[in-house]
Amino acid sequence: MQIVRYPDRKNWKETLKRPAFDTSSLNQTVSDILNKIRERGDEAVIEFSQKFDKVVLDNLQVSDAEICEAENLVPDELKEAIRTAKNNIETFHNSQKVELKKIETTKGVVCWQKSVGIEKVGLYIPGGTAPLFSTVLMLAVPAKIAGCREIVLCTPPNKEGKVNPAILYAAKVAGVDRIYKIGGIQAIGAMAYGTETVTKVYKIFGPGNQYVTAAKQLVSLRDVAIDMPAGPSEVQVIADETANPSFIAADLLSQAEHGADSQVILTTTSEDIINEVVKEIEKQLPLLPRNEMAKKALDNSKLILLKDEQEIIDMTNEYAPEHLIIETADYMNIAEKIVNAGSVFLGHYTPESAGDYASGTNHTLPTNGYAKAYSGVNLDSFIRKITFQEISKEGIHNLGVTIEIMAETEQLNAHKNAVTLRLKD
CATH class of the missing domain: 3.40.50.1980 (Nitrogenase molybdenum iron protein domain)
Known part of the structure; x- marks a missing residue:
């Protein structure tokens, strides 16, 4: 480690420089793979799994039998640790629920918000040098609390086509709906576009290597939301x-x-x-x-x-x-x-x-x-807030002129007319 003594403020930017993490050089390779997954679905996913993960898959989805088998392989002390962590994560994220009240902004004009869970979310869980079963809890638990209707998870298998047992157990405890044995770029593509087997999701969460990061950034340009830059x-x-x-x-x-x-x-x-x-x-x-x-x-x-x-x-x-x-x-x-x-x-x-x-x-x-x-990821990461408003005759009378003036000034006369007709009524 380098020791830096009393750096001048004007040099702080250089002092605090992070390791280079430029994925631009990967983008063409990643983009080509994503396009093939979009066009060919499961066939392309299986092909790239064989190429990158050195595994031949007959079935992309983890079966109930595999989940039961994995549960028997997880030591009891680890099961207890996972359940304890899950309960603490659940307690903390439950506390993030907010009561949204109806507000009368002007007499006769009532506005409010409603929180709605993102219907379909995809979780990416690395399984390489460190199978991150803890990340399963961090993502699936708040997704469940938020009311996400469908929670799918992708994680790479080993060369025998098996998923790490702790990942499968954590997914079961946290309430994941479907688990797929897919890693890397092909996992992000499968969740972003959907395949014959994999559900298309509306938002993708989770860490990964530079290829996963590049894939997430590319699909987020027009196909699906992501949690954050990583x-x-x-x-x-x-x-x-x-x-x-x-x-x-x-x-x-x-x-x-x-x-x-x-x-x-x-x-x-x-x-x-x-x-x-x-x-x-x-x-x-x-x-x-x-x-x-x-x-x-x-x-x-x-x-x-x-x-x-x-x-x-x-x-x-x-x-x-x-x-x-x-x-x-x-x-x-x-x-x-x-x-x-x-x-x-x-x-x-x-x-x-x-x-x-x-x-x-x-x-x-x-x-x-x-x-x-x-x-960081929190309960709101899995939620959309929809606004509502309800205006009575009294409300449009009180607020209408304000809207008319603003619309006319912006030269949007149809906007103004939508109010004017109601005021005349």
Whole structure:
């Protein structure tokens, strides 16, 4: 990791530069595959599954028998952990329901909203180096609470055509309706366009590699909505002299092990903390099974020494981290001044891992600085809000002239006439 001491503000942009994640060079390849899936459906999906995942599939959909078989393969302690996490995620997302009231904006003019679940949603769950069964819970649980009528899930199988048992069990617990053994670009294409077997959905959720990311971006141009722009995972830690260096090192490494293109950052006013964290990383890193991947991520990462707390706050809001851990004595005071972050973890005993799995908050979050404009996945991500209005004779009398003046000024006389006729009536 690079140590950066007291960077000048004018150089912060370069200091905080993320690993390059340009998918433009992939777009032609991805586009060609998507077009073939749109044209040929299941046949193309099966062909690309054989090419990329090295698996020959007779049936794209996971059967009830396979789900039952998988349930028997999941250890009881993992089942209990999945159920506990599911309950916490459900509790937190249930709390996001909002009562929408009818409002009389002018006498006789009543307006209101109704929340409606997106009818058909597609969940993409990676199954490669790390089968993310936790993401099944993060996406399917709020979808169920929102009232989505159809929840479908795509995840890549292994070379024997089997899906990871924990993914299947989590899908069953969370209420997924249909599961397909499809990964990569072909999964995104199948959900975006629909095939003979796969349901066409209205919005696609979930993380993935650069090919999945490029596919999601391309289909979102005209065919289907997506959750958010996505990039490599990242974490920033704010720490002071009260922080435990071993905790900080563990938090940084827990994010670094996601992938070689991940980024982790420490911001502090303490040179001693930086030195101790470096020692702890050197101690903990060799013990990790994914240490080679974490090492590559650390090449993209920085330990940044700043002058004071205000500089830390300003740099954090400029960086807009996906995950932010504040391990300081006055963490609540700092947290109040943070305006750009995906999810924030407060105090010495709140690891980012808690949000990844079981505290209840969602781990599908904006990366690459998008936290300046995007929220992480939440209940509203699965909901559309439809507005209604009801105007009485008294209401059109009270508001009509205002509408007429505005419509006429915009030279939209048919708009004006729709009001004028009612006023005359």
